Amino acid sequence: MEKRLKNLRKTMDREVFTQLKFTEEHKNRIREKITQETHNDAEIMIAIMQLLVQEKTGYQLVSLLQSRGISNFEENEGSLYIILHRLELKGVLKSSWQEDDAKFYQLNKQGRKLLKKLEKQPLSNHVSLKEILEG
Template sequence: MMSDAQKHMEKLMQELRRGTITIGVLSQLSEPQYGYSLVTMLGDKGIQVEPGTLYPLLRRLEKQGLLASQWDTNDTRPRKYYLLSETGKEVYDLLVVEWKGIVESLNHVINPKGGNEDGTD
């Protein structure tokens, strides 16, 4: 049985992951990748993402113009490869800066004493 706290945590984590997965996906697409290779790559790096979440996300990002795609029919089976577009690259760089800012600020609030010890406060 899951405790109440755990249930709440699961729900909040879902919301948290939704945004971070996008950054994770964009980070891996400076080289063309197909959906399932991304699932494996991200999984190996500790970012668990379900194919059922990733595939629709890839299409959405493509529709928004952040990704470009191409079908490769030379392989054993046809695969759709995705790659960052110019806009996608820009967006990714901006996102990384924002993300680092969030991490820093949150570290501050989660662990306020840490700031004092560093003498930065």
């Protein structure tokens, strides 16, 4: 997929963006907004759960979250493992150790039901990460 995105960017640079001119100030403001973008707890939880429909390691999960623009775990991967452990204790995740000493996580039936429920709700009505993990 990475290669396809690079090819798309090259094509867009060549075909679409030739007419556009941005000042350095404009570019800097855009970069600043991108780096300031934050995700709320509900968005992060839904992203984690969506990715765990299929079995993943914590490392794979961090990489995929980063590709979605969620960089909350970039400097602190340990906090993701705390969330995964709590989800497992709540009974929405199952985990297993593979032969190469890697732990894999995946939503179980209850987790998939919770994900469907969260996806149907408007974002403004979502429960917080704290409520999911503690309540």
